[in-house]
Amino acid sequence: MTDTSSNRVPAREVWRLAVPALGVLAAEPLYVLVDTAVVGHLGALPLAGLALGGTLLSLVSTQLTFLSYGTTARTARLYGAGRRDEAVREGTQATWLAVAVGLLVLLVGQLLAEPVALAMSGDEAVAERTVTWLRIALCGAPMILVTMAGNGWMRGVQDAVRPLRYVLAGNALSAVLCPVLVYPVGWGLAGSAVANVVAQAVSASLFLLALVREGGLVRPNPKVMRAQLRLGRDLVLRSLAFQACFVSATSVAARTSTEAVGAHQVVWQLWTFLSLVLDSVAIAAQSLVGAALGANNSPRARGIAAQIVIYGLVFGCVLAVVFAAAYPVLPHAFTTDAGVLGTIPHAWWFFVALQPVAGVVFALDGVLLGAGDATFLRNATVGSAVLGYLPLIWVSLALGWGLVGIWTGLTLFMVLRLTFVVLRWRSGRWAVEGTEGSVRT
Template sequence: MAATSPAPTRAAAALTLAPHRRVHHVHMPSGRPCPCRSSAAPRRRTPRCRAKPTVKGVVDDDEDASRESEPERKEGEEDMTAMGTLPGWLRLDTVGMDILSIAAPAVLALAADPIAALVDTAFVGHIGPTELAAVGVSISVFNLVSKLFNVPLLNVTTSFVAEQQAVDDSYRGTGENNKFSEERKFLPAVTTSLALASGIGLMETLALIFGSGTLMDVIGIPVDSPVRIPAEQFLTFRAYGAPPIIVALAAQGAFRGLMDTKTPLYAIGVGNLVNAILDAIFVFPLGLGVRGAALATVTSEYVIACILLWKLNSKVVIFSGKIIGGGMIRYLKSGGLLIGRTIAVLLTMTLSTSLAAREGPVPMAGHQLCLQVWLTISLLNDALALAGQALLATEYTKRNYKQARMVLYRVLQIGGATGTALAIILFFGFGSFSSLFTDDPAVLGIAKSGVWFVAISQPINAAAFVVDGLYYGVSDFAYAAYSMFFAGAISSAFLLVAAPEFGLGGVWAGLILFMSLRAVAGLWRLGSKGGPWNSILSDTDLSDKL
């Protein structure tokens, strides 16, 4: 297009790649006159000027999707409807297939971590019950410390990388810049994320090594307990794996922003295989016991981090002095909001577990079985959420609001269908499924009585998790945090009242209320078209689309 243009225009100048490869957001002047349009002529709708260079995938300001005319919108929606291959409201068009192609590898990658934990548990369990309990306590402490910072960084990185990827694609889409299409990209968000991850990982290591005794006191493991020494040993060795874990998560966030979920799956699969092999060598043949299990896990985490960094470096520049250029302040602000949000989730879930434990060992065992199934199934919804997040961030940054709406509708529709299918499967199959974990009739009786909690909550969980991904896709972090504070406070108050009165039924009802409030808050945000949703959902009715 640029080759046939009679003269350079302001639009072309604004999108010309600078001599250096630094990525900036695209600022397109609003109300640009077309070169072939007379400035004295009255404003009227005319055919698009053929001499005006355009950038594929970027919506011009004067054609802002928030101001689309009704005929244009209906025409676009009819085109996308015609692509559907399934009857009814769920159609696997191009957008739906994009969501599934990102979500499917992500599900396997998310499931790899619980599988690796099961492998460690299997090896340590053959050492003895004391060692098994020690490993369980240490893993809980490690996850509590690391999750507080790791998950927010992962989500923020995914959104920021997707945004800068969309801007970079806009530059490279112009004719004169196609020579850069095969070169590595420079996305400042990647450098900033990895720098933050390295610093946070080192702080987590120091905190876990020097604070292991204090952390054991906090969770109630006395000094004279037989679990105390092996638990501290495992936690101390495990602490050396904090830096590679968070660096790997930052790299995964970058790959997700690039909409590549297959590379993380490959890296995690190789790392878990290394972990299983080293467990078999360290735990018994070398006689390292609990320390051997920790050493095997840490080694596998370094393997995963190295593979991800190696693959990421082939796509983008990962080492650069332009850390501040990646928006360090924006990272810290957004990350701080999500850290607060994570604390609200952890406090609510911890309170529910504490109240369930007061019911006794058998009810607690049944509750734990239900809860683990409940959390494991949520991995499917997490995968849908990250697919929606990456796609929505890309289209929102390009200002392709029509396509962003389609991503929004499809991910909600697929999430609803997935949640309903899981509810039906678990309602009829949970009894047989729970027998795989225990043969104690009392525990099975408690677990089977919670089938309504596990099954009925699945559509609600799907909506809540998917909405989380949509928040992050448009960087609506403030509302995501404040709405979680509200949902956590209301649900915690309900738990404190209902659990003593109704036992496990009150605990399960409180957790369903917690997820329901999250889903309602998210759908209300979309329906009210507040914040960034005003641009995407302008002049549309969400309920009609769903």
């Protein structure tokens, strides 16, 4: 397979999409940090309630990212085919689906909030605070999903700036509102949840207004929504595989020692943050590859894929060098505990060495998602989890390997994923032209 420079895009086109996407990805974690800092001054119980409630809400939204990634894949093909109006209407169908699923999440969440919070915390006082926050915050669930759908269709039509403005507008207002509601108004933890809902309402309203202005608000189309759900099914199962791995890793670390779970938390948060950085390149790949295939130009899609892989590899290598150099200083910014600091190296060098691998894997994830190759990605992720990560980390618990075992498991998981996606990329079977965006394995 050969790719000439004529089949690639100017680097500025990639970064024009990637940089705003990074801003959108980083906005929510930054807002959570502000929220945590505000609630943290209320005491340990409210903070624990926020932590557990936020985790539960995040788990729900994480499982429904198909409303963003799947919508990008489908709208990008229509956009590439010169059918921008249809691409926007595809975004409308994703928005209808987001509202329907969001209302279902809201209803089920209200019913299950108390038993789930109690089961996860094992403490009635913590569960009470969790339920207080979660039941209010769940009112924003439909709006969270509308924002996801809005991000999806706008990325598909290669409009990366408006989503950033909309998300920042909501989060900025909420970051100002949160301390006011928590302290002077006196709503405490509930004020944090209300501010969260306000953020989601503002962002979702801006995305809805954009649909109205584009003339894209049309009636629900069950046929289109069923097609979106079929793509979503594969992405949800893929997300479940990720969650099973990451929850298992934290559980094994917690059962190893207090120092191990603390060290794992520090390194894992850095891994998560860098995943967002690398994922911004993958989002650019989704838009560009989907558009090329929609334009019936598979050579261009392959050329863009090769280009994105190089960017991902170089980006990953740069991050590896930076964090290797930062090792003497950076861990001390997260903890002063001597035991935790002494345990961090057991995970740190795995984390550093995996950055180039992650750069290529995330880049190719974006390429294959842009091609609508969700079934393959589901199978590759589940296979890597079942064959590599999950067995190894639980064996590491039995044999007392600690963090070395956990991060060896993550390494095997990433290497297996790398093998699968590189083979798929080289095969060219993902580069199916047309506007349907359906790849069969």
